[in-house]
Each structure stands twice: as C-alpha cells, then as structure tokens.
Amino acid sequence: MKIQTLFALWLTCFTTTIYGQRVDYAQDIIDTLCSDYYDGRGYVNMGDIKAATFISNEFKALHVQPAYKTGYFHSFGLDVNTFPGVVNISRSEAGRRPVQAGHDFIVASNCSSKSVESATLMAASNEVLGSRKTFKKLKKTDWSTTNTGNRNILLIDTLRDDKTIQKRLDKVLKRYSGDIKFQTQEKLTWSVGRTQTEQCVVHTKPGVFQSGDQVAIDIEAKFVENYRTWNVVGLIAGSERSDSFIFVTGHYDHLGRMGQQVIMPGANDNASGIAMMLDLANYYAQNRPRYTVVFVAFAGEEAGLVGSYHFVKQLKKVIPDPTRIRFVLNMDLMGSGQDGIMAVNGAVHTKEYELLSKINEENGYLPVTKKRGNSSNSDHYFFTQIGVPAFFFYLMGPYTHYHDVEDTSENLRLEKKAYDGAFNLLRTFADALMGG
Numbered sequence: 001m002k003i004q005t006l007f008a009l010w011l012t013c014f015t016t017t018i019y020g021q022r023v024d025y026a027q028d029i030i031d032t033l034c035s036d037y038y039d040g041r042g043y044v045n046m047g048d049i050k051a052a053t054f055i056s057n058e059f060k061a062l063h064v065q066p067a068y069k070t071g072y073f074h075s076f077g078l079d080v081n082t083f084p085g086v087v088n089i090s091r092s093e094a095g096r097r098p099v100q101a102g103h104d105f106i107v108a109s110n111c112s113s114k115s116v117e118s119a120t121l122m123a124a125s126n127e128v129l130g131s132r133k134t135f136k137k138l139k140k141t142d143w144s145t146t147n148t149g150n151r152n153i154l155l156i157d158t159l160r161d162d163k164t165i166q167k168r169l170d171k172v173l174k175r176y177s178g179d180i181k182f183q184t185q186e187k188l189t190w191s192v193g194r195t196q197t198e199q200c201v202v203h204t205k206p207g208v209f210q211s212g213d214q215v216a217i218d219i220e221a222k223f224v225e226n227y228r229t230w231n232v233v234g235l236i237a238g239s240e241r242s243d244s245f246i247f248v249t250g251h252y253d254h255l256g257r258m259g260q261q262v263i264m265p266g267a268n269d270n271a272s273g274i275a276m277m278l279d280l281a282n283y284y285a286q287n288r289p290r291y292t293v294v295f296v297a298f299a300g301e302e303a304g305l306v307g308s309y310h311f312v313k314q315l316k317k318v319i320p321d322p323t324r325i326r327f328v329l330n331m332d333l334m335g336s337g338q339d340g341i342m343a344v345n346g347a348v349h350t351k352e353y354e355l356l357s358k359i360n361e362e363n364g365y366l367p368v369t370k371k372r373g374n375s376s377n378s379d380h381y382f383f384t385q386i387g388v389p390a391f392f393f394y395l396m397g398p399y400t401h402y403h404d405v406e407d408t409s410e411n412l413r414l415e416k417k418a419y420d421g422a423f424n425l426l427r428t429f430a431d432a433l434m435g436g
C-alpha cells in the first residue's frame with residue numbers, strides 16, 4: 001500500500017471521527033436542554049436559570065472567557081405570566097377518553113386563573129350559525145358566569161368562511177359576557193404572555209369538544225413582575241485583530257411549562273441554535289479565530305426579544321465601540337437544513353449574502369441559500385437597529401413542530417449531512433468575514 005493511500009485513509013478516518021463527534025455533540029446538547037430537568041427553559045421552576053447555568057458551564061469547559069468582570073451573566077427583568085400549578089379541563093361524559101392538556105387544548109398565554117366546577121359548552125359551528133332557528137337560540141343563551149351550579153361557555157367552532165356565518169358569529173360574540181371562551185384551532189401554537197387578562201381563551205383541536213359537553217375547568221396562573229433572567233455571554237479572544245468582533249448568537253429560552261403536566265421543550269426552537277453556537281465555540285476554542293468571537297445565549301426571546309433588547313442597550317459595556325463589530329450571526333431553528341438555509345436580512349447586506357452563497361456553491365454544503373429582508377422576529381433585530389450588520393439564519397427542511405408539545409428531542413434527530421453542511425457553511429462564512 002502506497003504511503004499516499006495510507007495517508008488518504010487516515011485522513012478519511014480522522015475527518016469521519018471529527019464530524020461524527022460534531023453532530024453527536026450537538027444532538028447531546030439538544031437532548032440535555034430538552035430534558036424535563038430544564039422545564040422547557042421557561043419561568044416555572046427556574047427552567048431558564050438552570051439552562052443558563054448549563055450553558056455557562058459548557059463555556060467554561062470549552063475555555064470560552066466570561067464577557068463581564070462578574071462572569072458570564074447579564075441579568076435583566078421582565079413581567080411574565082406563568083402556569084406553575086394545575087391546568088386541567090375534564091369532561092364528565094363517561095366512556096370518552098380523558099382530555100389531554102397540551103395535545104387536545106392549550107390556554108392562551110395571557111389567561112388568568114379560572115375555576116369552573118361545571119359548565120356546558122355551546123358550539124357556534126357552521127351548522128348552528130347556518131340555521132336561523134339555532135342561531136337565534138344560541139344568541140339568546142344565558143352566558144352569566146357563576147362558580148356554583150352550571151354555566152354556559154361558548155365554543156367557537158367555525159372557519160368563518162361564509163359572510164352570513166361571520167356576521168352571525170359577530171352578533172353572538174357581541175352579546176357574550178363569559179370570561180372563558182373555547183376556540184377550535186387546527187394547530188395549537190403556544191407563546192409567552194407578558195400580561196394577564198380577565199378573558200381566557202382555550203384553544204382546542206377540532207373534534208375534541210362538542211356542543212353539550214359538560215366540562216370542569218381548573219387553571220392556575222401566576223403573574224410575576226420583574227422576573228430576573230440571564231443572558232449568557234462569553235468570548236474567545238482573536239489571534240490577530242482582537243479589537244474586531246464577530247458575534248455568534250442564539251436564544252436559549254423557550255415557553256416553559258403550561259401547568260404541572262405539560263412542558264414545551266423547544267428542540268428546534270432553539271436548543272438547536274444553542275447546540276450550533278456551542279459547537280462553533282468548541283471549534284474556535286481549538287482553532288483560534290483572527291477576530292474576537294463573542295458568543296451570546298439570549299434569554300427572553302419568546303417573550304418578545306427581551307433579552308437581546310436589554311443586551312444591545314448595554315452593548316458598550318462589552319464592546320466600547322460597536323462599529324468594531326464586523327457581523328452578527330444569529331441562529332434560531334437550526335434543527336434541519338435538508339432544504340437549505342435562509343438568511344433574514346440577507347437582502348439588505350447583499351455583499352455578505354453573496355459571500356455566503358458563493359461559499360455554499362463552491363463547497364456544496366447545503367442544497368440552497370436564500371435571502372429575505374429584515375424582520376423583527378429574532379435576536380439579530382436590535383443589533384440592526386443600531387447599525388450593526390447581522391443575519392438571522394434558520395435552516396429549512398421537513399421538520400414542522402413549532403411552539404408545541406411535539407417540538408421534542410425525540411422528534412428532532414439531527415441529520416449528519418445537513419448539520420455538518422450548516423456548521424461548515426457558517427464556520428467558513430465567519431472565517432471569511434474575519435479575512436481568513
């Protein structure tokens with residue numbers, strides 16, 4: 001066997017091992033951050049703080065330096081509505097399966113506590129609204145609220161695809177005085193509430209509840225003022241131009257718990273982005289970058305980009321001259337890639353976008369790169385508002401679970417080819433921006 005062949009063989013083994021470790025490492029991070037211990041990285045049981053601590057420990061292990069004299073954490077406060085106790089709806093009809101929180105229904109994230117011993121659901125369906133007789137009967141329903149005895153609750157179960165139906169539903173809603181409303185929805189998509197309202201909407205999958213169903217409702221909500229949470233910030237000093245900066249960012253928070261039974265783990269959103277960020281930190285810890293690379297794991301993104309808003313407000317504490325920031329690579333939804341990558345704000349910074357697409361074409365990392373205009377839908381946004389150039393990257397593919405109980409690490413298994421492609425594309429792009 002010729003020495004070159006031996007060398008080629010050794011090289012193949014070597015790169016296979018490295019790449020194997022790479023995707024395994026990322027999957028490991030996702031599995032960890034999505035485990036029950038982290039409570040969906042929200043505000044119940046301090047899931048966010050536990051996740052921030054995990055990330056800071058990972059930084060430490062990778063020799064990423066703390067960005068502040070006090071350490072890795074940048075603390076800020078936010079008002080947030082939480083569901084730490086019971087969130088339960090039961091149906092009294094015998095013989096039907098129990099209603100499952102998270103799968104069959106979710107409560108709107110701004111709900112206040114509700115306790116209803118017994119209520120009858122009255123459906124505003126196409127069928128009911130379509131007939132003058134049943135519509136009139138529904139309109140005249142007694143909607144008065146009481147916690148003792150039985151009361152009536154409206155179940156909106158129509159697509160409003162017809163003008164008459166829409167008009168009639170509006171008339172019913174105008175007269176509706178109940179503080180709880182059921183509404184059917186094909187896809188249950190949860191969020192983080194920043195306020196608490198008297199009216200509570202219960203979103204349910206079609207077919208779960210029917211008109212005439214007797215239900216009991218128990219919702220424990222707790223509004224927390226000025227909850228303290230933490231961004232996690234670290235850096236690897238540049239070898240040649242340490243006063244120039246590349247930012248690699250992603251949010252680690254997710255929606256947390258909806259009661260004791262339901263966790264929203266947020267595997268794709270955005271344990272996957274944190275996995276990619278830590279993997280890039282891992283890479284740069286071993287391959288010293290030319291510029292200083294700053295890694296930020298943001299909190300409070302799902303509550304409305306709160307973490308990145310506060311971070312950018314105090315940016316000068318970390319970077320006294322923000323014009324030294326060459327670029328921000330923000331990653332949110334990094335779990336797929338089989339259908340390529342999107343650069344949000346790519347249509348604004350065309351030179352950098354062309355660089356990205358050229359690197360991809362030359363190396364065949366991902367099937368396609370795409371660009372969009374700017375949008376206030378992830379943590380890159382407040383950087384762009386002070387003139388710091390930034391892309392928000394998300395990967396595209398068949399994975400569709402989003403803000404629900406299905407976005408789990410069991411469902412999100414990274415595909416090696418797509419993951420490696422995305423990693424290598426982002427890494428090569430960052431190196432090119434640093435003039436490497």
Ligand SMILES: [Zn+2]
Binds near residue numbers: 251270332333
């Ligand atoms: Zn997200």
